[in-house]
Amino acid sequence: MYRYDEFDERFVRERVAQFRDQVGRRLSGSLTEDEFKPLRLKNGVYLQLHAYMLRIAVPYGTLSSKQMRQLALIGERYDRGYGHFTTRTNLQFNWPKLRDIPDILDLLADVEMHAIQTSGNCIRNVTADHFAGVAQDEVEDPRPTAELIRQWSSLHPEFDYLPRKFKIAVTGAEHDRAVIKAHDIGLRILRHPDTHEIGYEVIVGGGLGRTPMIGKVVREFLPKADLLAYLEAIMRVYNLEGRRDNKYKARVKILVHEIGTEEFSRRVEEEFARLDGPSVNADPAEVARIAAYFAPPAYETLPATSGAFEAARAGNPDFARWVETNLTPHRQPGYAALTISLKPIGAPPGDATSEQMRVVADLADEFSLSEIRVTHAQNLVLPHVKLSDLFAVWQRLGEAELATANAGLITDIIACPGLDYCALATARSIPIAQALAQRFADPARQKEIGVLNIKISGCINACGHHHVGHIGILGLEKRGIESYQITLGGDATENAAIGEILGPGLAAEDVPDAIERIVSVYLAQRQAGESFIDNVRRIGLAPFKAAFQDTNREVSHAVA
Amino acid sequence: MAAAKRPALPVILLANDLLDGDVVFAAGDANGLHWSRDPGAALVGGDDATADRLDAFAAAELGNQQVVDAYLVDVAVEDGVPVPRHYRERMKTTGPSIRRDLGKQAELPLAQAFLRA
Numbered sequence: 001m002y003r004y005d006e007f008d009e010r011f012v013r014e015r016v017a018q019f020r021d022q023v024g025r026r027l028s029g030s031l032t033e034d035e036f037k038p039l040r041l042k043n044g045v046y047l048q049l050h051a052y053m054l055r056i057a058v059p060y061g062t063l064s065s066k067q068m069r070q071l072a073l074i075g076e077r078y079d080r081g082y083g084h085f086t087t088r089t090n091l092q093f094n095w096p097k098l099r100d101i102p103d104i105l106d107l108l109a110d111v112e113m114h115a116i117q118t119s120g121n122c123i124r125n126v127t128a129d130h131f132a133g134v135a136q137d138e139v140e141d142p143r144p145t146a147e148l149i150r151q152w153s154s155l156h157p158e159f160d161y162l163p164r165k166f167k168i169a170v171t172g173a174e175h176d177r178a179v180i181k182a183h184d185i186g187l188r189i190l191r192h193p194d195t196h197e198i199g200y201e202v203i204v205g206g207g208l209g210r211t212p213m214i215g216k217v218v219r220e221f222l223p224k225a226d227l228l229a230y231l232e233a234i235m236r237v238y239n240l241e242g243r244r245d246n247k248y249k250a251r252v253k254i255l256v257h258e259i260g261t262e263e264f265s266r267r268v269e270e271e272f273a274r275l276d277g278p279s280v281n282a283d284p285a286e287v288a289r290i291a292a293y294f295a296p297p298a299y300e301t302l303p304a305t306s307g308a309f310e311a312a313r314a315g316n317p318d319f320a321r322w323v324e325t326n327l328t329p330h331r332q333p334g335y336a337a338l339t340i341s342l343k344p345i346g347a348p349p350g351d352a353t354s355e356q357m358r359v360v361a362d363l364a365d366e367f368s369l370s371e372i373r374v375t376h377a378q379n380l381v382l383p384h385v386k387l388s389d390l391f392a393v394w395q396r397l398g399e400a401e402l403a404t405a406n407a408g409l410i411t412d413i414i415a416c417p418g419l420d421y422c423a424l425a426t427a428r429s430i431p432i433a434q435a436l437a438q439r440f441a442d443p444a445r446q447k448e449i450g451v452l453n454i455k456i457s458g459c460i461n462a463c464g465h466h467h468v469g470h471i472g473i474l475g476l477e478k479r480g481i482e483s484y485q486i487t488l489g490g491d492a493t494e495n496a497a498i499g500e501i502l503g504p505g506l507a508a509e510d511v512p513d514a515i516e517r518i519v520s521v522y523l524a525q526r527q528a529g530e531s532f533i534d535n536v537r538r539i540g541l542a543p544f545k546a547a548f549q550d551t552n553r554e555v556s557h558a559v560a
Numbered sequence: 561m562a563a564a565k566r567p568a569l570p571v572i573l574l575a576n577d578l579l580d581g582d583v584v585f586a587a588g589d590a591n592g593l594h595w596s597r598d599p600g601a602a603l604v605g606g607d608d609a610t611a612d613r614l615d616a617f618a619a620a621e622l623g624n625q626q627v628v629d630a631y632l633v634d635v636a637v638e639d640g641v642p643v644p645r646h647y648r649e650r651m652k653t654t655g656p657s658i659r660r661d662l663g664k665q666a667e668l669p670l671a672q673a674f675l676r677a
């Protein structure tokens with residue numbers, strides 16, 4: 001894992017001291033709320049409905065067991081004993097008091113964490129594939145790239161006051177697990193087809209929110225060494241031309257859309273050519289220094305299979321089912337990456353109690369080389385578990401209600417906090433997730449349905465990724481009550497797509513029936529081995545729309 | 561943030577406490593106003609004069625570094641208790657609907673009256 005150097009350490013400590021002073025000045029009245037708000041946002045402090053909220057960065061989703069224990073402590077000492085893992089792989093605490101936040105930030109700094117770049121119009125915390133360094137389909141670990149971008153962007157004076165927030169995601173694998181096409185910039189590490197040199201495919205202009213867009217490829221192959229100069233060129237074009245007059249049009253996706261991908265690329269290439277590459281690009285020694293932190297850990301040499309594991313699997317159907325859904329093959333023989341579902345049936349997606357965080361930290365120490373990952377699907381991962389240890393880990397997870405066998409299935413639902421917490425929400429999202437999980441709880445049925453992503457947002461901002469859900473649910477307000485709009489056919493992978501609206505909004509209590517109908521169409525129409533999303537692609541929206549409209553006719557209280 | 565467009569009467573004034581973020585309600589009588597954590601204690605402004613007083617209190621208290629995000633909310637008075645008409649503000653006076661053990665609903669028996677709505 002990356003370790004802070006003296007510079008990182010000083011920078012984070014200074015920011016805590018500054019914020020402590022800013023809070024003091026706010027309380028004494030020398031800063032007004034209008035002056036203070038941008039300062040608190042720079043440190044991840046929001047005001048929600050019931051309380052402040054602190055958003056803590058988990059850079060590229062990698063956490064050490066020590067960091068996880070510190071989060072557990074903060075949750076217990078300063079919050080209500082739980083936290084919420086988000087689609088941006090951050091952690092949010094929902095109840096901190098402003099007076100305590102400087103102390104919380106100090107506790108975070110003790111374990112090399114902070115809440116910088118989690119808010120405001122800056123380059124946000126960079127996200128990456130949660131199976132980085134582990135996945136079998138990986139060309140190169142994306143985290144050194146993400147860390148390099150973090151260092152480059154953290155203090156970059158040119159990009160401290162952008163037209164709008166800016167999100168970058170990186171994957172080093174063929175299969176996109178980081179939703180890179182829904183980010184302002186998505187980077188895919190790949191090998192050049194002819195030279196086999198490693199470089200980046202650069203995708204710009206993706207984003208969700210009120211104007212969802214899939215990112216466009218602006219450079220098919222960028223040599224690795226040129227990364228920062230090229231990113232700087234993109235940021236300059238955006239900074240200069242991005243609209244500051246209207247915040248709904250200020251994201252880079254709007255600029256790319258308005259001037260076209262070709263023209264955007266042309267301007268970036270022009271700026272790139274003008275820049276003094278060597279002075280902007282990272283020093284190769286620094287790149288190597290960063291990369292060394294992400295070198296593969298000290299694995300044991302193990303056989304590719306484990307007798308104990310196979311026996312446990314054969315003897316215990318529940319364990320076998322969990323293995324089937326929550327295990328990801330590891331590139332190192334004899335190991336697996338396992339997904340810890342934060343979606344027990346009926347619980348708020350992504351929430352973990354302090355006790356659960358400690359269980360995960362202990363298991364990471366004992367069985368996963370002290371490493372943990374946070375996924376954009378609001379789950380956790382133990383990335384390096386020996387096959388022979390899996391049964392023991394599963395049993396311990398089960399004791400903490402962390403062994404739900406549903407990764408990737410219909411009850412592994414993404415949901416933003418929605419109106420239960422969020423001041424911007426137009427409707428609740430968590431109760432919809434809970435009702436759906438309960439409706440589809442039966443394990444046999446979940447298995448029959450297979451991979452199906454439901455994603456729910458409580459307003460048009462789309463923090464719950466609803467646009468790229470196979471089934472997306474957006475909570476709105478219609479005539480004074482909560483109303484839910486269903487979309488179909490979204491995709492968050494390399495085949496990224498924005499879902500299409502199926503019909504008029506529904507009342508909360510009608511959502512499970514509507515989803516049931518959609519699923520029934522799939523089950524009736526699928527071909528052997530065809531997944532839900534493949535089925536939607538093949539047969540199109542019409543049959544689903546028809547079924548959906550039947551639901552709509554039947555329910556008396558549909559809110560048109 | 562004194563309300564530019566005043567909501568329909570009757571109204572209550574709510575805000576978040578600056579220091580700890582908790583939702584607070586303007587309470588009191590003709591002799592003076594103060595903040596209460598209890599929504600049941602909120603002073604109901606049934607006429608323009610009281611709503612004006614609540615507005616003025618909001619402006620003063622924002623300036624005094626006591627609260628943030630203060631605004632008037634239209635309510636229906638049910639069994640003597642002011643219940644916000646909009647579900648968003650009702651959520652604010654109770655706490656998260658998915659965690660009945662947290663927020664005002666858990667701390668203040670009176671706030672439970674709001675759960676009926």
Ligand code: HEM
Nearest residue numbers: 046086087088207208209210251416417422424461462463
């Ligand atoms: C206080 C709570 C939050 C506020 C005020 C907030 C605000 C916003 C806003 C205004 C947007 C729209 C940006 C745009 O269209 O330009 C947005 C987008 C987004 N937010 Fe949040 N959000 C909150 C919580 C969350 C949470 C909990 C998550 C993760 C679960 C999250 C992740 C995202 C993502 C993934 C997007 C869409 C991607 C994009 O930027 O285009 N946000 N948020």
Ligand code: SF4
Nearest residue numbers: 416422425458459463
């Ligand atoms: S989508 Fe809307 S309701 Fe959900 S967290 Fe984002 S801003 Fe809040």
